[in-house]
Amino acid sequence: MLTKNQVYEATITDYTTEGQGIAHIEGCAVFIPNAVAGERCRIRVELVRKTWAAGKIVEILEKSPHRVNRECPVAKLCGGCDFWHMDYEEETRLKAERVRACLNRIGGEQLESVPILAAPTCRGYRNKAQYPVAAKKNRAYAGFFRAGTHDVVENDRCLILPEETDRVKSVVMDYVNQNHVSVYDETSHTGLLRHIYVRRGAVSGQILVCLVINGRSIPKAHALVAQLKKIPGFTTLVLSIHTKKGNAVLGDAFVTLHGPGYIEDTLCGLNFRLSPRSFYQVNHHQAQRLYEAAISQAQITKADTVLDLYCGVGTITLAMAAAAGKVIGVEVIPQAVEDARDNARRNGIENAEFFCGDAGQAALELERKGIRADVVIVDPPRKGLNADTIEALSRFAPRRIVYVSCDPATLARDVAALKARGYVLQNAMAADLFPRCSHVETVVLLSRK
Ligand code: SAH
Secondary structure, eight states: OOOTTOEEEEEEEEEOTTSOEEEEETTEEEEETTOOTTOEEEEEEEEEOSSEEEEEEEEEEEOOTTBOOOSSTTTTTBSSOSOTTBOHHHHHHHHHHHHHHHHHHTTOOOOSOOOEEOOSOSSSOBOEEEEEEEEETTEEEEEEEBTTSOOEEEOSOOTTSOHHHHHHHHHHHHHHHHTTOOBOBTTTTBOSEEEEEEEEOTTTOOEEEEEEESSSOOTTHHHHHHHHTTSTTEEEEEEEEOOSOSSOSSOSEEEEEESOSSEEEEETTEEEEEOTTSOOOSBHHHHHHHHHHHHHHHOOOTTOEEEEESOTTTHHHHHHHTTSSEEEEEESOHHHHHHHHHHHHHTTOOSEEEEESOHHHHHHHHHHTTOOOSEEEEOOOTTOOOHHHHHHHHHHOOSEEEEEESOHHHHHHHHHHHHTTTEEEEEEEEEOSSTTSSOOEEEEEEEEO
């Protein structure tokens, strides 16, 4: 049993899914933030549980050649990024290794390695930011939550965001402070402004500003719009009405105060409308490469009906439409489905159809109606596929399933379930859409035996 507050010497051997280092001390796995694999450290154990412990580095005895000085001044405090203390080579190595380990351990594969599509830049890539706001001594400020807390860490310039996005935050906070707009306090459930949500089209440069408020309106909106108009690309200002308690960032109702209420962007050669509630990958360049890889693995022909489950605003669905006979998208968020239908129209695509509903239930219903699916693309949220979706896939029995995943563990679980229903894993590739952060995307191809 490890002793709390005692210092041990150990080597970091691996990483957790959140990117913390792991050392094994006296047979116990100890999780250590800001560690790099291969480093020999003196570690103070700060928390001891039955099967694991947590500690902090007191001294690095042998430094990894992959350790670097953090370029971001708040990296250690801010819960946004995980990897500013290591070089990008080590980051992509550990991400590819995590995907490989999941597919082998949970998915029953025996892969020797998994390739990873590394990003060309770690800076300025994120097209979306959600800044929580807080106030201290009569001054309101915005930033990001400290890891594992709701304390807001102020940050003038976030290195993974474009400059315009941070400028929006500054303009909004100046307006808040000048007009004494109150800031939301989650303990007392009082105060108006909860989050500043900004989305910027990487190609179009169009900017959507969405203020999430615990109320119905904001004071002096025209003055705010006048200031926002000074930022190149500012297109629309929307309020998200969010008067309920809880951690959800966005509320259910949206009120447009200026502009069309959405922005447009270009992806895979197509024009997309993006409402605030709709999902859109945050790394444009890498998303495009991921989708290209997914579509090429699908090997679609003009004779095929292709089903795209969890389709969002129809990005992958519409990018496949030209190659397919017919494409069908299914998505649960009504605004995203409206966007998807509009996106088909604005690109003159006539062989696409979209349904709003749960992917599994909608797919089962389509199958009962006699619709066939030659190829199915799935791109679910982190929890992966539900039992209905697996059942629908097994009834459709498509020639190929292309699975785009943001969580290698649930992907591997679903791969195992699909293998039990007659599929084989043909190909797996990781893609880094979140440089400096611990998330990793994967695309795999499964084909019917
Ligand atoms: N393929 C799209 C969206 C992927 S994100 C793209 O790359 O842009 C996952 C999407 O699944 C989100 O749009 C989310 O709203 C949707 N979603 C979540 N749960 C769902 C469910 N049960 N059924 C259908 N769609 C769902």
